């Protein structure tokens with residue numbers, strides 16, 4: 001049930017209880033956090049998570065700045081962790097001893113990540129009952145299930161089972177969500193909203209039948225689902241990354257939230273157009289309803305070098321001038337430059353983007369302090385006059401490139 005909490009005398013906020021399945025490092029939580037900052041009467045609480053990858057779990061918790069304040073002994077922590085199936089690569093399960101071998105600090109961090117995020121671990125072991133124990137009710141389930149068997153890259157290397165039910169593929173873990181929903185339903189718990197996130201290939205001819213099957217199953221348990229293709233570049237991020245987002249609403253038809261995929265099937269092309277047009281409508285609605293700040297690119301890319309932390313980070317990510325680095329520089333898209341005379345900056349302006357004032361093209365993949373990725377993109381450290389930025393101190397520019405990474 002969505003709890004209405006008093007924010008001030010005449011102001012109520014809606015607090016959604018969320019189960020974040022396949023939580024990874026918590027991008028769903030992050031998105032909800034952003035929404036709660038933007039929308040005055042929206043709030044949420046992650047009542048449970050499911051994630052089996054140890055590194056993802058520790059990172060998830062680190063980003064929340066939750067410190068290990070537990071008074072439990074190491075043995076108690078190991079005991080607790082032994083109740084779960086863990087993985088160190090999100091492919092295979094590992095024995096608890098492998099975690100123990102990683103040292104006391106690792107055990108403590110992992111333990112804290114489980115406890116402070118109500119992590120129920122491997123999704124295959126979670127039952128509807130486990131979830132009632134944690135929250136009286138759940139309003140939202142987010143499920144960003146594994147995409148390895150769906151992405152176009154995977155099918156090049158080996159024939160894939162995609163997300164076929166019962167195939168045992170990683171992407172078929174989707175159907176664990178169905179099982180949990182059915183179990184919750186039997187306990188009279190009907191989460192109001194479900195949010196899927198995955199790669200756009202989910203709608204390709206290879207996988208669309210499975211996707212439609214998923215929608216049919218959702219329909220059987222009374223969810224109406226609308227499917228959108230959204231791209232991060234439209235939401236304040238200097239990166240092109242399209243993703244499918246599907247929102248399911250329990251008894252949606254009662255509030256006119258009608259399935260995108262109608263009974264009488266349309267051709268894939270029509271379907272795609274419909275999805276895109278709905279996504280556009282959603283985007284317009286989003287712009288109208290939310291107060292999404294037109295983020296300043298300087299802030300996103302941290303180019304305010306007067307800030308000593310950003311200055312330090314920038315200096316740290318300026319590579320040495322070597323012939324291989326020069327070559328990499330040539331191949332990388334330029335994300336940002338203050339210098340108007342810089343090479344191709346005005347040649348490739350992305351007309352659609354809010355970043356058009358400062359960047360040539362958007363990055364396909366953002367990486368951190370890495371110059372080996374062909375899509376990462378570079379940031380010029382030249383000032384408006386084409387000289388090395390004077391805020392960046394103590395650098396011998398003869399040996400350094402005139403750009404940095406993120």
Ligand SMILES: C[S@@+](CC[C@H](N)C(=O)[O-])C[C@H]1O[C@@H](n2cnc3c(N)ncnc32)[C@H](O)[C@@H]1O
Pocket residue numbers: 022023024025026027028050051052053056090121122123124144145146147170173
């Ligand atoms: C597409 S990623 C989701 C990423 C996530 N949205 C994030 O912000 O990082 C899928 C996630 O499912 C996790 N996963 C894979 N198998 C799982 C299982 N059996 N139980 C729980 N989580 C699993 C993976 O470790 C991975 O983090």
